[in-house]
Amino acid sequence: TSAAMAGACGRGLLAPLGGRLRAGPRAPLRSVAAAAPLYDVVVSGGGMVGSAMAAALGYDIHFRGKKIALLEAGPRKEYDHMPRSYSNRVSSISPGSATLLSSFGAWDHVCSLRLKPFRRMQVWDACSEAMIVFEKDDLDDMGYIVENDVIMSALTKQLDAVADRVEVFYGSRAVGYTWPLPSPSCDTSPWVQIELADGRKLQTKLLVGADGHNSVVRKEAEIKNIEHRYDQSAVVATLHLSEATDNNVAWQRFLPTGPIALFLLSDTASSLVWSTSHEHASELLAMDEESFVDSVNSAFWSNINHSDFIDTAGAMFRSAISLLKPSGTAVRQLPPSVAKVDPESRAMFPLGMGHATEYVQHRVALIGDAAHRVHPLAGQGVNLGFGDIACLAHHLSAAAFNGSDLGSLKHLLKFETERQRHNVSLIAATDVLKRLYSTRLAPLVLLRTWGLQATNALPPVKVRILLYREG
């Protein structure tokens, strides 16, 4: 009938929610579900991103009186005092992320522990003289190098302070999730059921998956993930410089095998992230400390990959730019040289890229690496996760103030659209850069050489890349 057709047509225009409501046959009967405690939000995964998400909600004014839970498989770590030596797992925190962390009082704690700001970032090619320098016009801090343990310590402290609102379950791995039926029914619970390894059960109106790039939440929700393993591993280590420096510069050089980056932790200590082939990474880990230090210095200083052709072409381009735009070439600073490596600080982990096709479903949202995994060359990984938190917390706060059902797709889709729009371009660009810089082929080297030089000479482009990274 025309009414039915009109109905179908009308709903078609109205329904962006179409395929997101899972037909799960496993929703439990009411009586079984009734016993399990009901939370407003459960965050699965107690790493930096999961803990920050729980804290952001715990401190939100519209979430007073709501019940939040954070599930962490590992044990509770005490961070009473920082060891003298630096940890080899550090992150580059953007100013935007610092703002998020200070919104619930965690940044003050980070500052009182230890961190090192950097104002300038020099990125250059191993195959040519091309270089680009990133810095803000007002010489403000571009970012901060912070050990992951320091961030976790700050987050744990802030979570302890709101223990009445956020319940943290340590040593609690979720082993099963049961999804509600797409449409309400009398017998089955409308909430997400979570079963922990020790048999305990929880129910929640919204499940936030912050459980890393092998996310169980994502897999159980049957959300497709586009993933690709790079044939690279990252080697991390804590290094000590030959001489103290008061520089606040971060260094990254693109070698054909992968980028090598140095971030200062203090006047004399720095953190290394060297992405290279699996074999080379294993060699770097196996060799003695002296050889390792030599390899690092050589990677930053050697010009073995230059060819006369490229050097000449690059020099020509540079002089052309300096004619048109006198200030368009930057002074090249020399990277520091390394004296020794902290024993036991060398480690490696494989690299890959991933992107979930959907960030949300009915009563589920993915944040951080569970939603997207990126190559460390852009130094963005955890900042994307913090950006996800700022966005999701904003939408959930508004939904709570409107009395809405927190698991409703309406506001979850707004979060997804905003973040996908932001993340996809950055992840794609990082992937392209990674591939572009993985070659010695002259045409591509020339392309990226000129590209890098041109980008360095054109202020609007350089500034835009800067602002984008901050998100």
Next chain:
Amino acid sequence: LFRLTVKRVFSTSHSSVDSEEMKKFQRLAHKWWDEEGEYSALHSMNDIRVPFIRDTLLSMTSDCHLGSPLSGVKILDVGCGGGLLSEPLGRLGASVTGIDPLEDNIRTADQHKSFDPVLAKRIQYKSSSLEEIVEESMETFDVIVASEVVEHVADLEMFIKCCSQVLKPEGSLFITTINKTQLSYVLGIVVAEKIMGIVPDGTHEWEKFVPPEELERLLESNGFSVKAVNGMLYNPLSGSWSWMESTSVNYAVHAVKLGPQGQSSPTEALSEMESGQPSATAGPGM
């Protein structure tokens, strides 16, 4: 369409309830909570009507309950249907009584709130008409919401009088409804029901739509002071509502029941007492 409505004596049941109207909603009693179904437009209307109610009430008080902005407020949701508006108000901390003449609607509403222990305590549903609860609920409620209801009642003046009786003095009445204009016929009936199926066919009858001028007149002559009238617009492509200047299709009204001295707020009462003069907003029907 010429329609006979039976006018009964004040104190007996069902005098503002139209039995034909009830039949229309009976068919869809179990469809309330399908967010993409027949009631999707009502679900998305929460995005503007809940903030409207919440912010109006917050502006009238200096109390501040973070996380529970409507804590301590007793609200009557008349024609609550499946509880689409009662639940968000309950989540914001209010104690809500939802009434609807259709038992199946109440059953759906009860069933839906039962899974959330907080809502189950804060919201009470009752299958009843407004007249039936008047005697036991004189001046009981701080707020009455009658959203998308007055275009379905048989006797609007009777309805407003009953609202006044169960509302505390200086209490608020919120109404959302549809204007009776050519535009509302085209958009509200032809497009919404017949063409796009935004609203189930036959839900509304243009004859029963209420122009804001008439609603204001009835309110002001029955002890209310109309504080705000705002136009609302539905965008079928985005499925969302927004406020607009013109009230030619949908609109919302906020009215306040005048107190014993004809004042509509505590500060007015104070100034009257001091000056010995009645407030200018006192209605003629007091």
